[in-house]
Amino acid sequence: MSRSTLPNRLLSKLLAALFVIAECQTQLGIVSAQKPNVLVILTDDQGWGDLSLNGNTNLSTPNIDQLAAAGASFGRFYVCPVCSPTRAEFLTGRYHPRSGVYSTSAGGERLDLDEKTIGDTFKSGGYRTAAFGKWHNGMQYPYHPNGRGFDEYYGFCSGHWGHYWSPMLEHNGEIVQGKGFIIDDLTDHAIDFMKKDSEGPFFVYLPYNTPHSPMQVPDRWWDKFKDAELKLHNRDPKKENQQHLRAALAMCENIDWNVGRLLKTLEETGKQDNTIVVYFSDNGPNGTRWNGGMKGRKGSTDEGGVRSPCLIRWPKKVPAGQKVTANGAAIDLHPTLASMAGIKTVNTKPLDGIDLTEQIKGTSQSTEDRVIVSHWRGKVSAKTGSYRMDTAGKLFDLNKDPGQYHNIAASHSKVAAQLKSAIDKYKAEVTPGYDDDQRPFVIAHPDYPLTQIPARDGKEHGGIKRSNRFRNSSFFMNWTKPEDSITWDAEVLSTGRYEVEIYYSCPEGDVGSEIELSFNDSTLSGAVTKAQASDLVGAAEDHFERAESYEQNWTSMKLGEISLKAGKGTLRLRATRIPGSKVMDFRLMMLRRK
DSSP states (O other): OOOOOOOOHHHHHHHHHHHHHHHHHHHTTOOTSSSEEEEEEEESSOOOSSSSSGOTOOEEEEEEEHHHHEEEESSSSEEOOSHHHHHHHHHHOOOHHHHOOOSSTTTTOOTTTTTOOHHHHHHHHEEEEEEEEEEOOOTTSSSSGGGTSEEEEEESSSSOOOBSSOOHHHHHHHHEOOOOHHHHHHHHHHHHHHSSSSSSOOEEEEEEEEEEESOOOHHHHHHHTTOOOOOOOSGGGGGGOOHHHHHHHHHHHHHHHHHHHHHHHEEEEEEEEOOOOOOSSSSSSSSSSOTTEEEEEEOOOOOHBOOEEEEEOOOSSSOEEEEOSSSEEEGHHHHOOOHHTTTTOOSSSSOOOOHHHHHHHHHHOTTOOOOEEEEEETTTEEEEEEEEETTOOEEEETTOOOOOOOOTTTTTTTHHHHHHHHHHHHHHHTTTTTTTOOOOOSSSTOOSEEEEEEEEGEETTTOOSSSSSOOTOOOOOOOOOOOOEEEEEEESSSOEEEEEEEEEEEOOGGGTTTEEETTTTTTEEOOOOBOOOOOOOOOGGOOOOOSOOOOOOOOOEEEEEEEEEEEEEEEEEEEEESSSSSSSSSEEEEEEOO
């Protein structure tokens, strides 16, 4: 053996050993330079007061409480009065009217296509990205989550869903059937995604859809509350509905159980120390219940309608029990999480949110005289420090007057002028024309093979009726005459042939209707050959009578293939022959590019 080969062999063995050590460290999640994983949990219609950590003794949320104990919690954190605007502000870091969101249904929930989301930012930063749950910011691609930076999506894109037990959902555009109670199912998918071996970190967005109605929850949680004596009550207890209240609390405890499952997964996989976990809600409570004596609930721009819990845990980076005294908001999470992960936001538009990393870590609490604006349907309020000016121009010091009983605008004229100026500026710069929506429903995108076209987005003509005035999870019924039709104002983005599949119900005696789908010069005809009788679904599982539509057990049929040319037009579905009493009850149509 020569003197020169021995060191080379030793060097090779040493390098191999170092590689093995590095590989083991990576698998154990202890490489200090590795970017942090991120898990964002967003609940639906859960108020600030719906957690035991905020003093509510009517329920127990130990897993969520532990997030606060092991990390940072905001004393004052603000979201929008309703669902889709909050989601838009979290995704973009911008006030929701800037991004085209002005409604919670019928297309008004869509983010403008020139907006970049937090999913885009983390995907660009080398992250595996996924969203599981209620999207509520656009359904047809590229408004779809898969077009907004999320590689993996499982859930539903509408504003609410009609049934929580093994419902019809979608997985990356494909219609699938859920498994069991929806929150448990969404959590299962998030856990599976977080467990996957990968060289890159993950960004998981988990927007739950409870305690939003329908008020359905597994018996394990309902049984605890159905006869429970509740000691804490709303500031106006006569408005409480005990059945609705108990169901909401049970749903919140089910959420807490699932949060515990997520945290256990991070611990068991060795990812706990290098995972940022964020927990917040999208608006105030969806019912009259205890909420710390604050004025307002869901839909209101008062404190109780827009104050949300916000908890951020990142072991070894964020001090345990850290109390963030600076005002924060959903618009801050995009820039803040990007900063904490050491990546740059890809949203090139001016952000309304700010980076609160130093406040979360406890190295700074000052945000100077920052103003946070809350807005919904012409009502605008604003917050700075401990003060809020309501939509009527009244000023309140929330530290001394959390219920907003005493107007102090006259004695605090400087603060009142500051907030009035901010509100006037917001109205002048942000709101004009924001709800003038000229966007058609885009279908047949060249980069995505599937387009979901639901009853929610259609218009009924003739005698056809919508199953409920709340459109999100509705269907069309009373389709009985040839002059009846369903239309969608649409824009085909890619010329080609598309297979058409329809989801519907139809009793045995009404099978045989011939239907026609048309778009400009293209037509497709077919017949209903398969029966699917269905009663309304959901009432048996409701613990409080819902205001929204019930569901049905839908089936599907292939209508055939249609050639579509790129361009704008009216997509129309009608019947040319009706041998029975009706054509069908219609839920949705799918286009698949051939």
